[in-house]
Amino acid sequence: MTDWSLIGVDPDKILQRLRDPALVPVGTKFFAGSRLDLQDGLTCLQTFDLLGLGSLALAVKRLRFGNRAFYVVNQHLNYTNVCVNACRFCAFHRAPGSAQGYLMTPEEATERVAPAAQNGLKEVHVVGGINPEPEFSYYFELLQALKMTAPRVGLKAFTAVEIDHIANRAGVSWKECLTALKDAGLNALPGGGAEVFSPRVRAELFPSKISAETWLGVHGTAHRLGIGSNATLLFGHIETHSERIEHLLKLRNQQDETGGFRAFIPLAFQSRTTLMADKPGPTGVDILKMMATSRLMLDNIPHIKAYWVMLGRKTAQAALHFGADDVEGTIVNEQIAHEAGATTAVGLSREEVHELISEAGAEPTERDTFHRGVGAA
Amino acid sequence: MNLHEAIRTTERGDRLSMEAALVLYEQADLTTLGQLAQTARFRLNPHQVVTYAVDRNINYTNVCTSKCRFCAFWRDSTDPEAFVLSDEALAAKLEETKALGGTHVLFQGGLNPDLDLEWHAQRIRLIRSFGLELHGYSPPEIHYFAERASSPLEQVLERLIAAGLNSIPGGGGEILSDRIRRLVSPGKANSSQWLSVMEAAHRLGLRTTATMMFGHIETPSQRVLHLIRLRSLQDRTSGFTAFIPWPFQPGKNTIQVKRAGSTAYLRMLAVSRLVLDNFTHVQASWVTQGPAIGQVALLFGADDLGSTMIEENVVAAAGVSHKLDCAEMIRLIEDAGFEARQRDNLHRAISPRTAPAQGLPGETLLKKGCPPDPLPKTFGTLGGSADVPSS
Numbered sequence: 015m016t017d018w019s020l021i022g023v024d025p026d027k028i029l030q031r032l033r034d035p036a037l038v039p040v041g042t043k044f045f046a047g048s049r050l051d052l053q054d055g056l057t058c059l060q061t062f063d064l065l066g067l068g069s070l071a072l073a074v075k076r077l078r079f080g081n082r083a084f085y086v087v088n089q090h091l092n093y094t095n096v097c098v099n100a101c102r103f104c105a106f107h108r109a110p111g112s113a114q115g116y117l118m119t120p121e122e123a124t125e126r127v128a129p130a131a132q133n134g135l136k137e138v139h140v141v142g143g144i145n146p147e148p149e150f151s152y153y154f155e156l157l158q159a160l161k162m163t164a165p166r167v168g169l170k171a172f173t174a175v176e177i178d179h180i181a182n183r184a185g186v187s188w189k190e191c192l193t194a195l196k197d198a199g200l201n202a203l204p205g206g207g208a209e210v211f212s213p214r215v216r217a218e219l220f221p222s223k224i225s226a227e228t229w230l231g232v233h234g235t236a237h238r239l240g241i242g243s244n245a246t247l248l249f250g251h252i253e254t255h256s257e258r259i260e261h262l263l264k265l266r267n268q269q270d271e272t273g274g275f276r277a278f279i280p281l282a283f284q285s286r287t288t289l290m291a292d293k294p295g296p297t298g299v300d301i302l303k304m305m306a307t308s309r310l311m312l313d314n315i316p317h318i319k320a321y322w323v324m325l326g327r328k329t330a331q332a333a334l335h336f337g338a339d340d341v342e343g344t345i346v347n348e349q350i351a352h353e354a355g356a357t358t359a360v361g362l363s364r365e366e367v368h369e370l371i372s373e374a375g376a377e378p379t380e381r382d383t384f385h386r387g388v389g390a391a
Numbered sequence: 392m393n394l395h396e397a398i399r400t401t402e403r404g405d406r407l408s409m410e411a412a413l414v415l416y417e418q419a420d421l422t423t424l425g426q427l428a429q430t431a432r433f434r435l436n437p438h439q440v441v442t443y444a445v446d447r448n449i450n451y452t453n454v455c456t457s458k459c460r461f462c463a464f465w466r467d468s469t470d471p472e473a474f475v476l477s478d479e480a481l482a483a484k485l486e487e488t489k490a491l492g493g494t495h496v497l498f499q500g501g502l503n504p505d506l507d508l509e510w511h512a513q514r515i516r517l518i519r520s521f522g523l524e525l526h527g528y529s530p531p532e533i534h535y536f537a538e539r540a541s542s543p544l545e546q547v548l549e550r551l552i553a554a555g556l557n558s559i560p561g562g563g564g565e566i567l568s569d570r571i572r573r574l575v576s577p578g579k580a581n582s583s584q585w586l587s588v589m590e591a592a593h594r595l596g597l598r599t600t601a602t603m604m605f606g607h608i609e610t611p612s613q614r615v616l617h618l619i620r621l622r623s624l625q626d627r628t629s630g631f632t633a634f635i636p637w638p639f640q641p642g643k644n645t646i647q648v649k650r651a652g653s654t655a656y657l658r659m660l661a662v663s664r665l666v667l668d669n670f671t672h673v674q675a676s677w678v679t680q681g682p683a684i685g686q687v688a689l690l691f692g693a694d695d696l697g698s699t700m701i702e703e704n705v706v707a708a709a710g711v712s713h714k715l716d717c718a719e720m721i722r723l724i725e726d727a728g729f730e731a732r733q734r735d736n737l738h739r740a741i742s743p744r745t746a747p748a749q750g751l752p753g754e755t756l757l758k759k760g761c762p763p764d765p766l767p768k769t770f771g772t773l774g775g776s777a778d779v780p781s782s
Contacts, residue, residue, distance in 0.1 A: 031426050062439075062728030064690045065425045072422060294719065297726045298683025299690070328653035329683045335421045335654065374654045375421070 016047065016077060023073045034063035040310075041070050050311050055259035058307040064299055064336075071306035071337030078316065079339045083376035084385065085367045088137035088170075088343040089130050093118045093156060097143025099175070101209075101220040103251065103283065107143050117145060120152075120159035131164035134364070137343070137383045138164065140171035141206055150184035150191075154198045161199030168201045168383025170244075174232035175207035178224050188235040196241055202383050203236050205244030205279055211264050212257040219252065230268045237274025242384060245275050245315070249304055250283040250296025258304065262311045269314045276385050277317035277340060280304045282324050298329055302336040309337025317385060322362070327370055334374045340381075341370060394418045401427050401665050404434060412615045416662045421654055428661035428692030435671055436694045441724040442672075442734035445493045445717060446526070447701035449484055451476045451514065455501025457531065457578035461565075461607055463642035463708040465501050475503065478517060484702065485521040491701055492717065495736040497560055498527035502535045502579065508547065511536070512554035519555035526736040529562030530588035534580035544591045552595060558736045559592050561602035561635060566609045567617045575607060575646065586624055593630025598737055601631050601670075605659055606638035606651035614659065618666040625669045632738045633672035633695060636663050637679045642709030653684045657691045664692025672738050678706050682715055686723040695738065696720055 018025050025045040032038055040054045050058075061067050096115040097107035108115040118126075127138055138160060153172070160169055172180065172195070181191035192200070209216065211226035224232075233243050245265050249258055269275050282304075283295045296304070309318045319340040320333035330341050344362050362370070364380075371378040379387050397411040398419065407415070415424065452475045455465035466473040488496055496518060500506075511528075518525045528536075528551060537547045548556075565572065567582040580588065589599055601621050605614050625631050636659050638651035656676075664673050675693035677685025678700060685696060699717055715723075717733075724731035732740040 031423075033426075033429070064687070064727075065422050065429065069422045069426075294722065297723055298685075298687045299727045301683065302687060326681065326683060328681060329687075332653045332657065332684060332687060369649060370652060373652045 018045070018073065018077070021076050021080065023076055025073070028066075028069045028073060031069065032063060032066040034061045034066055037061050037063055037066050037070075041066075044070055044310060049313060052256070052259050052263060055262060055307055055311050056255055058310060059255045059258065059303055061303070064302060064306075067303060067306045067310075068336040071309040072335055074309050074313075075318070075337050075339050081375075081377050082339070082379040082387075083334050083371045083374070084317070084340040084379050084381045084387075085371065086137050086343040086381050086383070087130075087134050087364060088139055088345060089127060089135055090345055091118075091123055091126060091138055091140045091160075092142055093123055093140060094142040094145045094148075096145040096147070098146060099144050099220060099222045101223060103219060103248065110146055117147060118156075120156045123156055124159045124163040127160060127167070128163055131167055135164060135167050136380070137168040137170055139204055139345075140169065141173055141204055142176065144175060144179045146183075150180060150186075150194075153180050154194060157195060157198035157200055169199050170202040170204050170383050171195070171200055173204055173207035174229040175224050177203070177232045177236075178228055188232050189239065192232075192236050192239050192241060196239060200241060202241060202276070203233065203243035205246040205275075205277070208246045208261070208265075209248045210253045210257055211261045212253060215253050215257060226264060230264065233274065234268060234272040237272035240274075242274050242276045244277045244279060244319075246279045246281050247304075247308075248281045248283055250300060251293050259307075259311065262308060266312055266314060269312075273314075275315045277319050278308055278312050278315045279319040279321050279342075280308050281321060282329075284324060298332075301325060301329055302333060305333045305338050306336045322370070327362075331370050331374045334371065334376055340385075341367065343367070398423070398427065401431065404431075404668075406668055407666050409612075409615055409619055412618070412662060412666045413612055415665065416611055416615060416658065421658060421661075424658055424661040424665075425691040428664040429690060431664050431668065432673070432692045432694055435668075439729050440732055440740070441689055441694055441696055441727070441729040442732050442738065442740055443696040443717075443720045443724065444495070444698040444734055444736070445488075445491060445701070446495050446497055446698045446736070447484060447488050447493065448497045448499075448698075448703045448705070449476070449481065450704050451481075451498060451500035452503040452506065453501055453704075454503040454505070456504060457502050457576060459565075459576040459579065460646045461575055461604070461639050461641075462705070463644050463710075464705045468503070468505070475506065476500075478514075481514065481517060482521075485518060485523060488523060488701060489521055491699075492733070493523065493701065494733070494741065495524035495526050495557070497698070498525055499529050499532060499560060499562055502532065504539070508536055508540060508550055512550060515551065515554035515556055524557045524736045525555060526558045526560055527556060529560050530585045531563035531579040533559070533588045533592075534584050544588055545595065548588075548592055548595050548597070552597065556597070558632070559589070559597055559599040561589075561600040561631075564602040564617075564621075565604045566607075566613055567620045568609060568613045571607075571609045571613060582620070586620065589630065590624060590628060593624075593628035598630050598632045600633045600635060600674075602634070603636040603659075603663070604639050605636060606655065607646060607648055615662070615666065618663055622667055622669060625667070629669070631670055633674050634663055634667050634670045635674040635676060635697070636660055637676040640679055640706055640709040645709065653680060653687075656680055656684065657688060660688055660693060661691045677715060678703060682719065682723055686727050689724070689727045689729060695734070696724060 029041050036057050040057050094117040095108050181188050247261050282301050317340050318338045320330040320338035321342045322330035368378040392410050397414040453466045454468045454473045537544045569581050672695050673693045674695040674697045675685045675688035721731040734740050
């Protein structure tokens with residue numbers, strides 16, 4: 015039984031202040047230490063009492079991490095924009111053969127990372143399109159070259175979509191593919207490509223992308239090989255509330271089995287320049303409810319990230335009071351969200367991230383790819 | 392006074408002292424502040440309704456002798472970018488406002504020595520001739536007119552009212568502390584002059600809003616004192632319709648301080664709602680916060696999402712620009728769990744109800760309209776005929 019009073023949380027007070035009667039049984043169940051189910055998740059997403067919901071999520075965040083909020087000094091590296099998938103929500107991809115398509119050589123990639131590697135970089139986030147051209151050796155050499163240039167920098171590379179593609183192209187299993195990439199320097203998988211697991215949504219928005227089973231299979235395989243990973247949900251477009259919660263439950267089940275997810279990142283859909291520009295994207299209240307609901311449902315995933323690039327700084331800062339404990343990083347070179355019309359700055363300095371966190375009343379804590387605290391605090 | 396006592400005070404619905412307000416502001420966590428502010432909000436506005444306005448900010452001139460250090464909008468009269476709005480340009484803006492379902496315009500400008508009261512009276516008549524209400528002239532402008540004409544405030548106000556002025560915006564309130572004003576805005580009305588204009592206006596039957604621009608060089612206690620000064624005046628006149636706090640937006644040519652984030656904004660908003668127990672309405676500032684936090688503010692004590700701002704120049708001059716149309720305004724309000732209703736410059740809901748009324752007997756259920764039906768012809772004065780009940 016959790017002793018909430020040790021961290022200054024008073025469950026009775028929190029329950030008393032809930033305005034939405036429907037939230038009371040959810041809160042009671044939560045404080046009793048029981049797992050929330052689909053119906054509980056829906057109650058959370060549909061409540062009008064954002065602050066009541068937030069107070070429950072904040073209690074979990076405090077229990078796990080006290081007053082700390084994490085960030086990482088990282089760099090995004092998009093090694094190719096050529097992609098056969100043509101997802102409707104994506105403005106970054108170019109069709110194979112397009113004049114605007116590119117594929118970085120390993121040397122070009124290392125040149126991009128080298129300056130930051132000298133300057134406190136802790137992680138490189140490497141993702142790209144499903145490019146039919148490169149062979150397996152390309153990916154291996156890309157990671158090796160990056161590792162050589164920045165040996166102490168965490169390599170978080172290739173979404174499950176890319177891993178599946180790389181393995182298929184090489185005619186090897188996920189396990190063989192991941193084992194080889196791990197040897198080349200791979201430390202973790204990013205959480206992209208999960209989108210929404212619902213087959214209905216996948217069929218409508220990204221029919222050529224891997225299925226939920228494949229995505230989860232790749233991550234499970236990685237976990238068993240000791241490669242940690244993140245998970246995401248792209249929300250606020252055509253998915254239903256049930257589809258959001260079912261997505262969380264699939265992740266929770268996978269985590270029960272393989273345990274390698276380090277962080278969950280709810281991604282607010284950005285629409286402005288994509289083929290789905292008619293969809294306005296989730297509102298601030300919806301984003302914060304999703305954040306809090308994720309924190310409450312995903313009782314076995316340690317971190318919930320408020321990814322400021324997609325949320326905006328203001329919403330990311332507020333999210334630290336709604337269950338999130340991490341704002342991602344001082345990103346250099348973010349391209350994908352910005353091609354889709356994200357209006358946030360392309361990078362934040364370490365000082366700006368510190369300000370963002372400490373103004374919210376939390377302690378800025380620098381971390382590495384493995385969510386190990388580094389430096390002070 | 393400790394935090395627990397301060398929380399108990401507001402939960403009981405008792406008036407917060409300066410000390411209790413400061414304790415809450417500096418010590419309560421954000422969620423608790425928001426929850427307390429929500430309780431206060433529903434005490435004063437019991438309905439699950441959030442209002443918004445369709446109007447535009449028209450700035451008649453950017454020439455200003457005041458030269459406030461936080462402002463990126465003013466120009467010297469000799470500056471190539473100096474302007475005085477022409478009647479043709481004004482008429483085009485009014486035409487467009489009407490077409491977009493606007494009820495009123497916010498009309499204000501710099502302290503421009505070339506424009507006399509007669510010039511203003513003509514503009515007021517022009518605006519009113521379009522069938523729009525006029526929410527115009529912040530206290531520093533009115534104070535300036537009186538000073539230049541060597542006339543009492545009441546005389547200036549009566550002249551503007553006679554020409555058709557309907558209500559006064561709370562601009563230029565900044566922080567009502569003369570120590571601060573001497574440093575950031577020495578060239579315009581000081582605290583007591585600002586309050587005197589408001590008091591005189593209220594006594595002449597004009598309703599006004601009040602504002603606070605925080606997050607530059609003032610201290611937390613100066614912020615709270617600002618609220619208490621407004622509350623004292625409101626006790627005497629009941630003339631304020633709404634309070635609108637927003638954080639200072641540093642721009643290229645202004646004092647350079649760190650721009651306040653969303654949590655600092657939400658804390659200040661919630662404390663404002665708690666201290667101003669005699670203000671019926673508190674407005675969210677999506678113009679400075681963006682639509683996401685503007686919407687979240689509705690759960691931190693605000694019951695109004697402000698205006699669609701067909702036009703806004705002053706905040707935009709500091710490099711901050713957000714856009715919201717009427718449909719998006721309604722989506723934000725409804726998605727936050729409220730019923731959206733358009734209001735006029737006096738905070739009277741004018742658009743048809745979109746959902747069955749809770750405890751508002753006699754109202755017919757009408758279908759959603761955007762742009763809404765035309766304004767009702769009858770406008771009350773003090774006390775109003777608000778169908779969103781006032782306390």
